[in-house]
Amino acid sequence: MISRSSTPAVDAVRAEPRSAGAVATLMVVVFLSLLDSQIVATALPRIIGDLGGLDRFAWVTTGYLIAGSAAVPVYGKLGDLFGRKRVLLISILVFLAGSAACGLAQTMTQLIAFRVVQGIGSGGLFISVLAIIGEMFTPREGARYHGWFSLTFGAASLAGPTLGGLLTDLADWRWVFLVNLPIGVIVVLVLAVRLRLPARPEKARIDHTGVILLTAAIVAVNLLTTWAGTAYAWNSPIIIGLAVGCVLLPALFVIAERRASDPVVPPRLFGDRTFTIVVAVGFVAGFVGLGIVNYLVLWLQAVLSLGIQQSGYVLTAMMLGVVVTSYLSTRRIARTGSYRWYPTVSMILFAVTAALFATAGTGPALATVCLLLFGVAGGLNSQALSLAARNTAARDDIGAVQGTATMSRQIGTALGVSFFGALMTSRIPVLAEDSTDPAAYADALRLVFIAVIPIALIGLVISLFLDDITLSRS
Template identity: 40%
Template sequence: MPATGSHRSSETAPSSQATFTHKQILEIVWALLLCLFVSSLSATVVGTALPTIVGDLGGQDQLAWVASATLLTTTVSTPLWGKISDLYGRKPLMQLAIAVFVVTSIFAGLSQTMGEMIIARAAQGIGGGGVVALSQAIMADIVSPRQRGRYAGYLGASFGVATVAGPLIGGFLVDGPGWRWCFYVGVPIAIVASIVLQRTLHLPHVRRKTQIDWLGATFLTASITSLLLVLSLAGTEFAWASGWTLLMVAISLGCLVAVIVVERRASEPILPPRLFRGRTFNLTGIAGFLVGFAMFGAMIYLPQYLQVVRGMSPTASGLLTIPLVVGMLGVSVLCGRAITRWGRWKMFPMAGIALIAVASGLLATLHTDTSLVLVCAYMLIFGSGLGLTQQVLVLAVQNTAEHRDLGIATSAATFFRSMGGAVGVAVFGAILTSRLASAIPELLAEHGLKIRLTAESLSAHLGTPEEIAHIPEPLRSVIREGFTLGLNRIYLIAVPLVVLAFLAILAVKEVPLRGRVASPEDDTAAPAPATGPVVSESARAAVPAPAPVVADTTRHAVPARARRR
């Protein structure tokens, strides 16, 4: 027994805190940035190539599934990656996620039919979901909440950069080597990131004998999948008031009830009920969902305005969205540094959500001839709001989570935002389609045009931006005006949703950011977050004879004995 106890002690001792210098953290962060950039790029770069892909592989009626399949699997897999990484460690799971992403990207580029493409994109979403969830969990493992703001801003900005770079790179690749390179382009970058992580990321992990709650994971996946399917397909593949809609809603609700029952009884639940007893987790989750709803609405439909209404090319519209990315990138970095300096976080998402609400209201005033300078100013405000909000909400959740739940808490925060985006894209798409169907006939009558458009003929006219640009006047102007009215309604509906997100953050009780990285011993101690690199009295009692902790500008809560190694 003494030998066993000694062996266990030697295994778990390093897990208290990992040893990373500032240089090592930067290397890991850059690898994570590459992973996140490639994952985000895989979604945005394909958007430009979709018309060409469909024309080459055939199956115009299946076009929506190429995008929806990835979004669906990314959303449902996010909490699974987080929970499994809590049990088996971040590094092997991150390497697995990158490997899945690389292999499925190659398969997508080799696809010969639309069916193969949809399957490959769905599998690619699984890898992408792991990359997104685990990147932020790894950040929480290597940097204390107080210092994390210095680096987290870059992670959030990578998404914005990929949003703008995607259409530009996609257009270049489609016009050059071909659309298949839209999938190949991220492979070498992901491989480089994997190699860097393998060499620099050394996270100690306490192995636990446990089982994954596969039953809970199955019910959770089925519930989310059914909900997203009905939101994606209702109104296009089948009517909203149909048997299919009722069936999918019933499956979603039934599986949700099953999740609650199973998770309350499981020894290692995939989504621990104890997380939902935390006020910060619940309120930031609601805010993240609502912000994701509005965020994806802006990012998905702003190119529609620039390309369809203003007649710009994908490359030109991508360049015009640079102010949105500049706002996200610049403000994320400044916000992160301010959080590190002050140790407070709540004021930033409150200001950010307020800016998003203002920007959404301004975007709801767009016309067919609105000055492009004003459009860019509105996007700059919107991007600044996102920069103040996205990563800070995840940071708030990580700061209050126990070490054993760090991965699932992080992925759950990302999951709520992804769910908001998935629901937002589906709902806003339905709103836009409905508004177009009612507005265009009304506008034709107002202009004295005796053109009768049925649902089928209207759908035929609403093709790609290039096809709309070749529609003869005055019908082209009417269609563009109809699009503007539909987009106005989308952004107007986003305003009250963002206001609700503001109220949710307002109700959060701010907990000062910890000055040290969470460790397994903290799970047995009463939580007492501090604003500096100190350990609570209860945690001190739980860990016998801790070594002195050294904290300076280049090392983050590194035990002296670890540095001597």
């Protein structure tokens, strides 16, 4: 529920940390967390040439992402318990330690292990900043800063590949990791001095059982979606075991949370209708919005026969759609206080653009328009849902609320990738006859795009139950 209490500590938050330096430094933290995957991807060919391990290089990215997604809800709750500033600084230090170790790695196995450490740190960066903004500002004021997240995402997406290429060519691939160190040290020093937040109790109970079960469940989901149908057959013992784990572990987690004195994801949060709908719609948005991105790339190159560079230009339209729409929508939400229809319109656009993608004979020009609309759909819900969740959250639950909402979207993305991949493999007999025939790929991808439509419509129906609670000014 909305907390409207005013205390000296809260008033101090409103007066003290609103310096440009503190907020700008928080945006740098977000930039670092978003930049890393972009900058490392560019250097991977050089890394493989130096360290070898071609058969395992994908885990340089996969290990980082899985570790980060598993850490997100845990960091959110730890911030509620022990103070968000403390947790943010710890996550930055873990991220920097992982970055330094990656820069010194001598084998591919070492690099993968250190990337997991770096990913554990990265999981706390964005979610901690999100929660800190929620604590520093009222929901209405915070909407303005959510727009900055969108611009930061755009800047990281544009700067990452270029910066990664420059560092790799002019210096060495190790600098794509080591470059984080001087920036990170400055960030830590500025936040330690300039960021002022209310103190939390020195003693708090950590839900160890919940943390272990939740982390195991998230890892199981990510491994299942990564390995199923690719590294291992769907009927292999490993995939069957992971599938069982994906059912059993969440069930055990729910039981543990009901018994815990201070659970990682408090069950009482789901008594808030807005929070429950945000989690559900966020799951669908991740499923259809991010889960299908890899197949859009395949569609451009295999069906429309666009080159890598052309595909990059066309995909830029989608990225611009996400960034610009997210920024403009949050600015308008800040002015009006209303977020009600943004997720609904988002789901409508997801369904419409999926229908357009499934249309035979789509050319590059229409493809650009479709991808732009798809980006607009993603931009309309990304920040609106977060603001809706924050609006009805008590101050002491901000981290748990934002962490759970973010986790829901990430799990939706992972399951979406697996689900759409399964649909693609169902067309393997067709593709095997002529793997270079664009018509064969078009047939397989058409099935994927058609499947998006009913899922997006389910999200649309759920979003209609979202109450229009004006963003609080208190």
